[in-house]
Every structure is written in C-alpha cells, then in structure tokens.
Amino acid sequence: MSLMLPSESAAARSIVGVADDLFAAVRGEGGTRIRSGVLVVVDGLGAIGLRTHAGHARFLTGHMAKRDVATSVFPSTTAAALTSILTSACPGEHGLVGYQVLDRARDRLVNQLTEWEAAGIDPRTWQASPTIFERATDAGHPAFALGVAAYAHSGFTHATLRGAEFVAVASAAERVEAAYDLAARHEGAIVYCYLADVDKAGHKHGVDSPEWIAALEDVDAALSRAVPDGVGVVVTADHGMVDVPPHRQSVFDETSQGMGQVRHFGGEPRMLHLYLEDDVDHDRAAELWRADTDGIADVATRSEAIAAGLFGPRVTDAAASRIGDLVVAARGNRALYDGTAQDQRGRGMIGQHGSLTPEERQVPMIRLGALAR
Structure with missing residues (x-):
C-alpha cells in the first residue's frame, strides 16, 4: 500500500x-x-x-x-x-464518506451536499x-x-x-x-x-x-x-x-494508464473515490494509479483504506459500499481532475480540501x- x-x-x-x-x-x-x-x-x-x-x-x-x-x-x-x-x-459509521459517492443501487454518483432529492435518497436511511x-x-x-x-x-x-x-x-x-x-x-x-x-x-x-x-x-x-x-x-x-494553483493540477484522461478501468470518477479533486468496472482487479488497478500519481498522491484499495482506519474504527456495510474501489489522496497542494468530464468548471476553484x-x-x-x- x-x-x-x-x-x-x-x-x-x-x-x-x-x-x-x-x-x-x-x-x-x-x-x-x-x-x-x-x-x-x-x-x-x-x-x-x-x-x-x-x-x-x-x-x-x-x-x-x-x-x-x-x-x-x-x-x-x-x-x-x-x-x-x-x-x-466517524464517516465509516454515518456513511457520508465523501463529496461525490456512488449509489450502487442506481449506479450513479451522488453529490452528498446537493443531490439528495434528485437522486431519490432518503436522508433518514442513507444517514441513520x-x-x-x-x-x-x-x-x-x-x-x-x-x-x-x-x-x-x-x-x-x-x-x-x-x-x-x-x-x-x-x-x-x-x-x-x-x-x-x-x-x-x-x-x-x-x-x-x-x-x-x-x-x-x-x-x-x-x-x-x-x-x-x-x-x-x-x-x-x-x-x-x-x-x-x-x-x-x-x-x-x-x-x-x-x-491549489493551476500548475499543481493533474488531469487524467484516456492517455492515463488507469483511466480505462474507471467506471465512475468520484470524490473531489483532493480525495478521489474511483469506482472500477466490475471485472477489474483492484490490486492491479491500484498499481497503475500509483504509477500515474507517483509523488503527487497516495493510493489505496478500499480494503486497505478501511484496514488503515481512514474512515474511522468502524465501517458499516452501507458506508463500505460507498467508498471507492480505490481511494486517492492528494499530497501537498495538488489536485486531481477527470479530464474526460464535460464540465471542467471545478478547475477554477483555488482553495480546496479533502485530503x-x-x-x-x-x-x-x-x-x-x-x-x-
């Protein structure tokens, strides 16, 4: 790891x-x-x-x-x-484990601040x-x-x-x-x-x-x-x-080794939740992302992140399902972006957090x- x-x-x-x-x-x-x-x-x-x-x-x-x-x-x-x-x-218990996380039942990313109604999520069951x-x-x-x-x-x-x-x-x-x-x-x-x-x-x-x-x-x-x-x-x-100044932004697109295995690019620029395609080996994908982010971020599989206690001492099944197959935490004042996304407005944000x-x-x-x- x-x-x-x-x-x-x-x-x-x-x-x-x-x-x-x-x-x-x-x-x-x-x-x-x-x-x-x-x-x-x-x-x-x-x-x-x-x-x-x-x-x-x-x-x-x-x-x-x-x-x-x-x-x-x-x-x-x-x-x-x-x-x-x-x-x-802790997040592993209450279940709000990031900014954008995957609702696996609907196979869609959900913004945890603004998209509850649009995603049809019940606050009382999602955060119990x-x-x-x-x-x-x-x-x-x-x-x-x-x-x-x-x-x-x-x-x-x-x-x-x-x-x-x-x-x-x-x-x-x-x-x-x-x-x-x-x-x-x-x-x-x-x-x-x-x-x-x-x-x-x-x-x-x-x-x-x-x-x-x-x-x-x-x-x-x-x-x-x-x-x-x-x-x-x-x-x-x-x-x-x-x-995060512009020259500290790292953009990942089709030319990046690991992007071809990513189904959903979630989290936020300083702490990514990467949700992989079903047939992808998580350990192999982690190695590709470690190569792509060498020196700028730390990469862990979901099981490694949970075992390290990143999300708290207890992680419920519901919370675990929302944690990315890979967790990518930016170092220093770096930020990591999905270069394949149509909306790139987030790259104008100067102050950032999450890592x-x-x-x-x-x-x-x-x-x-x-x-x-």
Whole structure:
C-alpha cells in the first residue's frame, strides 16, 4: 500500500464527539455545568490558516491557546466532517464518506451536499446515525440550528440537523446574535450556528486572498460579542483548506494508464473515490494509479483504506459500499481532475480540501463564555 498517513498523537482531540461533550456540560456531567450550549462551526477555517492570519482575527486567536486544536475526519470535506460533528460518528459509521459517492443501487454518483432529492435518497436511511439534536430532544432539551434559509429543507439538512428547530438568519453577525439569544432564553438548550462565508471565499479566491481575510474578519467580529451569563460556547470548524494553483493540477484522461478501468470518477479533486468496472482487479488497478500519481498522491484499495482506519474504527456495510474501489489522496497542494468530464468548471476553484495535510485536518477548538478557561 502506498499511503502516507500523518502522524497524530493518540491523545489528539477530534471533532467527533465535540457536540456530545457540549451536551454533557449542559447536563452537568464531568464536573462542568452550563445553562445552555452553543456550537459554532466556521466552515473551512483551519487552525493553521487562522494562526497565520492572527492579526485579522484578534478575538479568536486571543482566546486560542496552543492546545485548542482538534483533528478533522477523513476525508476532510464538509459532507463527511459536518456530519461527524453533528452525530459524533466517524464517516465509516454515518456513511457520508465523501463529496461525490456512488449509489450502487442506481449506479450513479451522488453529490452528498446537493443531490439528495434528485437522486431519490432518503436522508433518514442513507444517514441513520442519530444527531445531537435528536439525543437532546429525546432527553427533553430544546435544540436549534441556525443557517441560511436556502438550506432549511435540503436533504443534507434532514440528514444532519434532524431533531433541531431550523432558524434562518442572513448574516454571520445576526446568526451569532440569534444563537446567543436562543441559548439565553432556553434553559438547557443546544444551539448550532453554522457560518459558511470563510469556506466560500477560500474556494473562490484562496486562503490568502483579501476576500478570505475579509470573511475571517467578519466572523471574528461576529464572535467578539459578549456571551450571555451561564452560556458555554465552542467554536470549531469542519476542515481547513489549501490553495491549489493551476500548475499543481493533474488531469487524467484516456492517455492515463488507469483511466480505462474507471467506471465512475468520484470524490473531489483532493480525495478521489474511483469506482472500477466490475471485472477489474483492484490490486492491479491500484498499481497503475500509483504509477500515474507517483509523488503527487497516495493510493489505496478500499480494503486497505478501511484496514488503515481512514474512515474511522468502524465501517458499516452501507458506508463500505460507498467508498471507492480505490481511494486517492492528494499530497501537498495538488489536485486531481477527470479530464474526460464535460464540465471542467471545478478547475477554477483555488482553495480546496479533502485530503490528509495538517492545513486541511487541523481545526480550532476554542471555548468561550461559561466554558472559557
């Protein structure tokens, strides 16, 4: 197997379980008790990117100690990582194992953020792990999720936010204000506040761009407001991001050795799920792809990736069926593209994520209000 796993401390904190830890504090378990809890997820805000631009996020970095870092899941992409945060399950258990994955029953790729309805997928069966909001409401606690109105009724929302009352709020500042207000007014509540602008700016303009910095400044200003008495706040992220310049893009087409064996080119540019034709030997295909991606990516078969624990300690049969026959994780700031696809618009994306680098997998874990150290 050619797979360079990052070295991580056995004691490293993970985004998996952060919501349950917050709920435990609301219940007064483990020696900490808070009136209510707010979980803020800043999509795309890596710990390294945050510290690099500390001068533009003085509030957040001023409350961030060296140890206030957690590790995201693999793949380090929104569908997988947000679901892990909100279910306290790894991708191998909750089943959202990538950005585009194969629905084998219909033999088609499905975008895990946007294509639930078009693909006829039931969020409750495709993602069967209970959410933190279901656990909270089952125990008699109020639960709220704040986000953009356009996401209120999406399949991904039903998969990850079920059990919560969805509250649509436009701007980051207004969303944080509304989250704090709900937490103050509802004793014992769990409130989730999702902020997407940093991720959007990074994808379009890059992590070091003026647009990304402006989005970071907006988030920092929004979170600098006073936290109501007794309310505990955790600020984290689903993943970080790296910039991929055009000369670091690798395009695979009919001239590539392994492409002739690929039926579906899934995942995303920094973490491919390659689904092979039925009669293809997976080990032989892996060798071809290792030759094609020598020095730019790590390649593993599905069984190798599962055995290595990439998708978590437990992988259900349903999740395993969605993992590519080959898993290809880009190194450094590389990105890998399907040159045979008609739509090549994705190649204009600058900031990207999904792979194993520290920039993508290390995220902040900052405590505010009643949880501040």
